Amino acid sequence: MNARLPVISMVIPFYNEAGNVDVLYRRLATVLDATHCAWEIVCVNDGSGDGTLEKLLALRHRDPRVRVLDLSRNFGKEAALTAGLDHARGSAVIPFDADLQDPPELIPELLAKWREGADIVNAVRSSRAGESWLKRATAHGFYRVINRLTPVDIPADTGDFRLISRPALEAIRRLPERRRFMKGIFAWVGFRTAEVYYQREPRHAGKSKFNWWRLWNFALEGITSFSQVPLQMASWLGLLVSLLSLLYAVSLVVATLLYGNPVKGYPSMMAAILFLGGVQLMALGVIGEYVGRIYEESKHRPIYIIRELDDPGAGAGAALPTGSETDAPPSG
Structure with a gap:
């Protein structure tokens, strides 16, 4: 050595x-x-x-x-x-x-x-x-x-x-x-x-x-650094909401054909709008986390x-120094 x-x-x-x-x-x-x-x-x-x-x-x-x-x-x-x-x-x-x-x-x-x-x-x-x-x-x-x-x-x-x-x-x-x-x-x-x-x-x-805030960000960093599952989950959630909306639309058509078209209440309409808006914002937030990390990486x-x-034995410090050659592990 x-x-x-x-x-x-x-x-x-x-x-x-x-x-x-x-x-x-x-x-x-x-x-x-x-x-x-x-x-x-x-x-x-x-x-x-x-x-x-x-x-x-x-x-x-x-x-x-x-x-x-x-x-x-x-x-x-x-x-x-x-x-x-x-x-x-x-x-x-x-x-x-x-x-x-x-x-x-x-x-x-x-x-x-x-x-x-x-x-x-x-x-x-x-x-x-x-x-x-x-x-x-x-x-x-x-x-x-x-x-x-x-x-x-x-x-x-x-x-x-x-x-x-x-x-x-x-x-x-x-x-x-x-x-x-x-x-x-x-x-x-x-x-x-x-x-x-x-x-x-x-x-x-x-x-x-x-x-707790730093621990939350640390966990978020780990997940977004090594997984695309949150993006996939946003896609699946969007698909699920779309299917539920389609089923609801079909039920409205069937109900109208069978029972006429009485005016529905304001609360149900607002609930649907707020639910869909929340899903969209959540999906955008997930996308934003990944885009933000891409932006950070792109600045280099x-x-x-x-x-x-x-360290008297070394020169001036640099942000990314080169490695040093070392020998193999010593034998036991």
Whole structure:
């Protein structure tokens, strides 16, 4: 293995996680040192405003294995994760959340599966401590719904915490979309996959940045990024309404022939108009979601912009850097 390149790259987006930086580093360093592999931690500051960047830079100056990417503003977790993956140099890359809900102590199990031949090793949550029953229920339902709507099998109860081999990562980096649903992208590329199971812990410090509105948009992003079923459902709904309208029209003709043509009431007419108008607006809304995403993609804006890359071993940061060649996984 080239001594200049790490075997393990941890990729961690940070957004207002100052309270987690030090304890996260201590736990990660303890686990990674025990693997006896060269490693790095790629920290992506996603526009934090609470002192997270200062703590990351202080950590970088204490340990050169820590690399800090400071984005020019808050681009969102998916973009920050993409930035970290673009700059990771390891043969095995592990995305990780800064809130310490996922245990770093699981990393040796991920590495063991990788050395057995898996290209992607998913960390699957067998329990979700510290989360409300409503959030657990909606998360459970989301994975089941999206797997029924999409041709891609997205692993249920699996977050960003997983191991990705260099060949799989290079395939992921070839996907150019700006509106990114990383869980779907990880699954779409395929490769040999394995799983390890763990119990998710409560967040160590701070509060989750995902409120219900952001979670709804996240779910909508996932469905529209990997499925055309909502468009098909709008078409089928339009067909169903048309058939019902035709049947109603036939019934009116028959009733007129049999019983004459008394004047019908105003409420029934308004109900029909409002129902048809609602169906049309709903169909237009579904179409609009897809057209909006086409519009975003057509502008070809960068996924993220790096304000500063605190890494003496690298040049100036770019939005879409080229990959680094690494050796094959080390033998067990």
